[in-house]
Amino acid sequence: MLAGTARAQEETIKSHGYSFYGDLTYGPDYPHFDYVNPDAPKGGEISLSTLGTFDSMNPYTRKGRGGALSTVMFESLLGEGVNAAAPADVYAEYYCLLCESLEYPPGKEWVIFYMRPEARFSTGDPVTAHDIAFSHNLLLDQGLQSYAQAVRRLIPKVEVIDDHTIKFYFAEGVSRRSLIEQVGGVPAWSKKWYEESGARLDESRLETSPGSAPYMIEEIDVNRRIVYKRNPDYWGNDLPFNKGRNNFDRIRIEYFGDENSAFEAFKAGEYTFRNEGNSKQWATAYDFPKVENGYVVKKELPDGAPPTPNGIVFNLGRDVLKDKRVRKAVALAFNFEWTNESLQYGLFKQRASFTQDTELMAVGVPEGAELEFLQSLGDLVPPEVLTEEALMPHTSSADRLLDRRNARQAMRLLDEAGWAVGDDGMRRNAAGEPLKLTFLLNSAGSATLAAVVESFMSNLTALGIEAVLEKVDASQYTLRERDRDYDLVFDQYASFLGTGTGLIQRFGSEDAAYSLFNPAGLASPLVDAIIDASLNAETSEQETATLRALDRALRYEFFMIPVWYNDSHWVAYYDQYEHPDTIPPFALGYLDFWWYNDEKAQALRAAGALR
Template identity: 80%
Template sequence: MQRMCQMTKATTRAASDLTHERNWRNWMAFLVFGFALIAASGTRAQEETVKSHGYSFFGDLKYGPDYTHFDYVNPDAPKGGEISIATLGTFDSMNPYSRKGRGGALSTVMYESLLGEGVNVATPADVYAEYYCLLCESLEYDVDKNWVIFYMRPEARFSDGTPVTAHDVAFSQQLILEQGLRSYADAVSKRIQDIEVIDDHTIKYSFTPGISRRSLIEVVGGMSVWSKKWYEETGARLDESRLETSPGSGAYMIEEIDVNRRITYKRNPDYWGADLPFNKGRNNFDRIRIEYFGDENSAFEAFKAGEYTFRNEGNSRQWAKAYDFPKVQNGHIVKKELPDGAPPTPNGIIFNLGREVLKDKRVREAVSLGFNFEWTNESLQYGLFKPRASFNQDTPLMATGTPQGAELAFLQSLGDLVPPDMLTEEARIPHTSSASRLLDRRNLRKAMSLLDEAGWAVGDDGKRRNAAGQPLRLTFLLNSAGSATLSAVIENFMSNLQGMGIEAVLEKVDASQYTARERDRDYDLVFDSYIPFLSTGGGLQQVYGSEASEYSVFNPAGLASPLVDEIIEASQRATTKEDTDVTLIALDRALRHELFMIPVWYNDAHWVAYYDQYEHPDVIPSYGLGYLDFWWYNQDKAQALRAAGALR
């Protein structure tokens, strides 16, 4: 679910009850037909298999078996140099697979999977939901996807020189099921019936009967592979915080760890997969260095001084006002916007639905009216953002208007699970506010009425209390290491809540406390994000489903909706891309209707600033900026910067 694609929009709305009935019957006929296809294909599966160099659910791959490199890379990119970036906060572990400790940045970069990924970017980055062999050279599966066999590359090696075998793959899968993040382990363990090591370089997964075949092959194929030998010799556990790491098979390995200050990764000079078509034009830097800073201001000043060399800017104030220093003016630092073709991250103010007071949608509606995007954008963000409404913003899978055509028929087929107003009202979009003043009086009146209706009356002191005399109190958890702009946004939002009579408390805590409290959902409100979805699969259940809602680290609101669950299940039962699209449009509509997040803003471009020693392909792929993955270092430009004193 990291990769994005484009799909068809919902069709036009039916005009009468007769049309609604016909659409409902058509949808049910589609389901019956789909299940018939599944039953029929079961008999073919004994005879027909697919063997391929890559995988997609519908079998369509952009790159053929003799591809030489991905289209967007520079296959002749030189190797060398260093790229350095900044991150905020602290770290005390290099094990990101545990809830314990705070994992270091890029601490998964050393590890590879059967179906490959890139350095902090989906690979390939120009297509969505296509996966290509890396540790494997091919895979084979029956047409019903009841099982898959991976044929591994015998030449694959860990950084300590030991071979990567099917035994390591099976061990890694079992390790994460037994000791990994609970939400992931619970979801995957129910889907894998058996793991069989056929020989040293061949492994077979058999999947549980009677479940959707969506996301099974790519999930097991995308699992990180660790050294069984190292874990057995050291006795290390996956659920512990530790700085020691097992050897990986990837292009990069750890060179230096200075806790809470920096992490440096170096390219493995003996990397086994350097010449694979999958890696051509990629992994170009000799070193990737991450510098840690306590706050955004110190990080930016360090960039100006040349302590690190690349910024993927996210602070609108800095982008608008702070890049007027001499190194930008004289061209030593490049500042540019690059196109971003992926749906924006659905971030915003998250409600903790486990809090009793926030279970009332009227309260959430009133609180959401306290956010003034227009004033925030003009006064604090220099008008650089657009308001976000959808979990699939600006894609064909964004729900618009009222349900129509196939989407309406599908929603009607779900019966009483669908609130009547979802069928007749337009997809939820954020309210508008006055840009001229922070507290929009029109929205304030609506909010006050909703809170009155919900039983939170205003007392003589202007504070809202329920019938038992308890105050309406909401705490907002904020990472103190974050940007000053975000802090100002939240402070003004809290001010508006206080204007409604809500006892709104902002709790700024350091990065380590923030991580621990967020994992424990110790907040009423928090600024966080979910994921967009341009395809379906088991990952949707981990993020948006009810099953793991009480503890999933991917579901900060604790959303648990029978309607959302059923739509996700239906998306996984769909047998064509077109029918899948219908369910995902409906899912976007349902998630927005649930109102577990106040959507904020988005940017449809990458804001980057870097010392003029890096180069990138002319065309940036739709689904990844890839500055750590397929950009490269220009030695001549780097020497010129040093000669000019711009860099040490």
């Protein structure tokens, strides 16, 4: 259906939501999102764990280590969920929350948001267009550099028309992708609070601006616990956008120093929900009595989103890793098949693509619209990209950690790259310098990941590489990762199902030197050209062709060793929570649209299953 009604006399579109191509799943009179239970009861608590430490509740700065869910207090003009997409059953559709409607011309040169006069901060102060303009400018002046530079080029002006009407102007000659949802997604901070407190966005602090969202801070115990409570006076409870959502009275996050202590605390009932990511624990550790007698539910739920592109990331700023032959040799030391069978109980699939298992995944040699597009880029495209199949991960034998065939191939590549083996078995260049690689690892992470990395490092050593594993605590890890103080790191990029300016922050050259979203520091003219073309695609078919080419090019550039993925959510929780029969494809939503069953909770307490 059409996104809104065209007003011919003004040649503008006014709507209750936005999508780039103008179609929305939910009409202007939608009662609630299809996947929620609109009659879900409100109440109870859900409690989670996280690892490491925190010293700040301001996640919008490079300084300090932000607390878990520390963005949850803030809303935007176009809404989102609690740590999830909203709505979670559609992609790239955005619906009004702080706004009642938005208006824009067909060419999307500007957008006007008409805000809800009833919107309130938790202090009771109204959320106005002045707060939105202030928040937008604060991000530009004091926010992350990669964000601010990208947005400043695209959005040269914001105008407050009146207390509840705001207009954003977009630069001439730039793609209209992501602009409306960009400004519609700015968190609403209180201008009054910032001016009275003198706080800055680029500082580490525990004090926060009041938000307008359903949740507010109840308790902060640094490095131990954060508790958010549902605002009993939340202004937006009855909006269709919120029906069946924000159901828990409290969200509690408990901090632990390592994975083992966190899991033992779950078994003891110190917290109540786990979204499990450790394959060993999933396969072997959920045999304790509370699972066997039904107090704890263990289940797999479908995950319809493309898997997160995680893996072993190369720091392309290091001279030794600028040679793709070295990177490919290093990658050959990773044995997915052995790792999966010996350390991960055969529970994972091997990831190849940044858009795994979607229509945007590049397969085989380019053909059709993708081939035509790549040919249009001329000499930017290496000939092998046009004639060879999309790069796939190497295969290995599961029988032994060091696959001899891959080891021989890796050694040839290192020889070709000028890293010869000396009498001591170590590889050195012509200047006699050893081939040394450091792998940065968070010591608070899972023991399984540590075992995977240690096995990989063992294979690097067998190739004659001086492989150094540096395990550091969570705070050091955060600082060093931000400064790219590593050769190798286990990290991730964001998957994509559509184009947008976020692709520039993740994969673009201009911000590559400092973008926190580009841990490899990838800077590729080919990738830049493809992203630019995708941003200027005029049809969904053109967009698909360019993004399939982007997946192909990212794999060709080879800045990450892809590892594994799981197409299900592994969850374990005390049997006091319920969820809709159908989980939407783009969010598990346990903080968003699950709910608490008080009768079941009382039974658990009566049985002594919970503390």
